[in-house]
Amino acid sequence: MDSETFFVDLPKVELHAHLNGSLSPATMLQLKRYHADSGLEDKTNAFFDEFQIGAGDSRNLTDCFQVFSIAHSLTSTPETLALATSLTLQEFQDDGCCYLELRSTPRDTPQMSKLQYIETLVQAIQKSSLHLTMITRLIVSINRRSPLEEAEQIADLAIEYYKKYPDVIVGIELSGDPMAGVFQEFVPALSKAKEAGLKVTLHCGEVCNPEEVMAMLKFKPDRIGHGICIHPKYGGTEETWSTLCKLKIPVEVCLTSNVNTKSVPDYDSHHFKLLYDAEIPVIICTDDKGVFATSLSREYQICVNTFSLTSYQTARLALNACQYVFADNVRKTLNDKLLNFIDKNSL
Numbered sequence: 001m002d003s004e005t006f007f008v009d010l011p012k013v014e015l016h017a018h019l020n021g022s023l024s025p026a027t028m029l030q031l032k033r034y035h036a037d038s039g040l041e042d043k044t045n046a047f048f049d050e051f052q053i054g055a056g057d058s059r060n061l062t063d064c065f066q067v068f069s070i071a072h073s074l075t076s077t078p079e080t081l082a083l084a085t086s087l088t089l090q091e092f093q094d095d096g097c098c099y100l101e102l103r104s105t106p107r108d109t110p111q112m113s114k115l116q117y118i119e120t121l122v123q124a125i126q127k128s129s130l131h132l133t134m135i136t137r138l139i140v141s142i143n144r145r146s147p148l149e150e151a152e153q154i155a156d157l158a159i160e161y162y163k164k165y166p167d168v169i170v171g172i173e174l175s176g177d178p179m180a181g182v183f184q185e186f187v188p189a190l191s192k193a194k195e196a197g198l199k200v201t202l203h204c205g206e207v208c209n210p211e212e213v214m215a216m217l218k219f220k221p222d223r224i225g226h227g228i229c230i231h232p233k234y235g236g237t238e239e240t241w242s243t244l245c246k247l248k249i250p251v252e253v254c255l256t257s258n259v260n261t262k263s264v265p266d267y268d269s270h271h272f273k274l275l276y277d278a279e280i281p282v283i284i285c286t287d288d289k290g291v292f293a294t295s296l297s298r299e300y301q302i303c304v305n306t307f308s309l310t311s312y313q314t315a316r317l318a319l320n321a322c323q324y325v326f327a328d329n330v331r332k333t334l335n336d337k338l339l340n341f342i343d344k345n346s347l
């Protein structure tokens with residue numbers, strides 16, 4: 001088996017993928033075509049080529065948050081949102097993903113309410129599950145820029161939909177520009193969701209803010225995203241690092257996203273190695289595969305090549321990731337799939 005095939009064939013779980021950042025150029029083109037065919041206004045023409053942030057791009061993490069509005073303008077009706085979701089799910093499956101936790105921020109648009117946004121995603125996921133082998137679950141996102149009433153509203157909707165569709169909705173998360181908003185103010189909304197049974201993941205340490213990192217770790221989320229500025233070498237403190245080492249909260253690691261937004265200088269100096277060596281659970285993820293022109297199999301390949309992991313270590317990485325999926329009832333199925341792959345390939 002050549003190495004590229006190995007990384008695609010390896011059954012992988014994707015636990016950190018923002019829907020509107022995951023739209024591939026092919027999906028965006030289909031959405032544009034849909035707009036043209038149905039007479040919907042397409043405001044993206046002038047900006048379409050600006051969507052991807054590549055390796056040599058001069059844009060940074062702050063600039064990155066502006067590009068999402070390009071995708072947003074193509075997913076503002078229930079039909080386009082459903083189309084974007086089903087095309088994206090198909091792409092993850094084609095890349096060898098066997099379980100996906102898709103995340104997205106419900107938003108009001110002239111054509112749909114937040115409630116319709118969640119309903120549309122749930123329906124699109126359920127419909128796709130009829131022909132896909134990949135299992136998909138949904139994490140509802142709260143944007144750090146949201147006013148508190150909106151965060152509360154989203155938490156209430158997440159709880160309502162979790163009760164209605166417990167086999168689709170599994171968690172809630174906090175994301176968006178890390179320079180905006182104050183974590184503590186979102187704690188009541190997140191706690192309410194947690195008490196109702198939803199799992200919680202937080203974007204944590206994407207920029208240097210040790211006080212916030214401490215508050216987030218003390219909140220004891222089920223997972224954290226990125227976890228860059230936690231070790232003192234990366235803008236954290238002894239306290240933030242020792243707390244993470246003690247709590248061993250699993251970290252969703254997004255290599256290319258961090259390199260392309262210049263949150264870390266290059267792959268070699270990515271904090272994956274520190275986390276891995278400290279035996280903190282790490283899950284390789286894409287973040288925004290469309291924006292950063294990547295795929296889950298490519299992220300595994302980059303990780304393995306950068307840190308010289310053996311095929312056995314690679315398979316263990318994918319196997320361990322299964323333990324941290326929010327849908328407890330599919331863990332065994334995923335585990336068995338990986339063990340089968342390891343066995344079949346004599347790893």
Ligand SMILES: CNc1ncnc2c1ncn2[C@@H]1O[C@H](COP(=O)(O)O)[C@@H](O)[C@H]1O
Pocket residue numbers: 018019020021064068103104105141143175176177178203206257261287288
């Ligand atoms: C690069 N690192 C990141 N850090 C923080 N938040 C991010 C992000 N990448 C994406 N998002 C969040 O996901 C939204 C787009 O998908 P949805 O409209 O929700 O599907 C962005 O607007 C931002 O809030």
